[in-house]
Amino acid sequence: MRIFKQWVLAIALYLAMVLEGTLSVYLQPSLTYQHGRASLMLLPVAVLVIAYEDDQNDKEFWLALAAGVVSDLYFWGVIGIYTFVLPALSAFGRWYSRVFPELFVFRLLGNVLAITVSCL
Template sequence: MDRRIFWRVALIGLTALFLDGALSFALQGVLITPRWQIAPSLLLLWLVYVVYALPTDWRMLVLGLGLGLLYDLYYSGIIGFYALAFPAVIYGIRWVRDYLPVNGLFAVLLYFISIVVVTSGVYFGHRFLGVGGEGFVGFVSQVLWPTILANVVVAGAVYVPCARLLAGWRSDQ
């Protein structure tokens, strides 16, 4: 990956990291209700789309680790969950993307799988520590599915502009 493009990816990733929290706050009455909890995952979406569309190297793993560390530091104070989850997702997508055609359907599908893995993994990690007492059934019905549904809709809506942007960057390289 070209250095200039790497820093662009990092800057947008950083913005998405803070946008996740800003959206959770600004739309808290809609996203967090007694019936459902939706966790915005724009940072994860950006990482998935970038790794799926651009040729990446080890620096992308380092970026994932850095953003994950900052995510843990800023939002929770418990360091490790997202610092492990983001590089793992990046590694996994790098591994499978060569076997998949590049189109919107597969991009959203990869994001769907990533969000299930990351949200569930972080949930079980928190349960292990006794942080977050939501039962498993409650988690699946009130947290996981609403989160997947809302984020997949957003992923579908922003795929075309993101794909065009990343295709432009790819041709710049």
């Protein structure tokens, strides 16, 4: 069980990446808006939730960076925005969870704020 606890973050980010890729393929026709593309944003939300729950883990930043690189290379073929956004979201989530109380409303506001800024 101890070995599983060490890999929980990596497994969660991998599942978020797989779900984002799979669901975006099947839900893309219904998520388009005026001939544009809509993203599900599952990977950034997963990084934020992990940062909220485990704010003492120093490896989380590097895991978010690795997930960003792998995600960008898989979906786009080049290093792109997730490489920079996911570690920033991880750092923001760690800071936010230490400053604000652990209430659903505060965590939801933090998610909305962080995802909105990352989309810009």
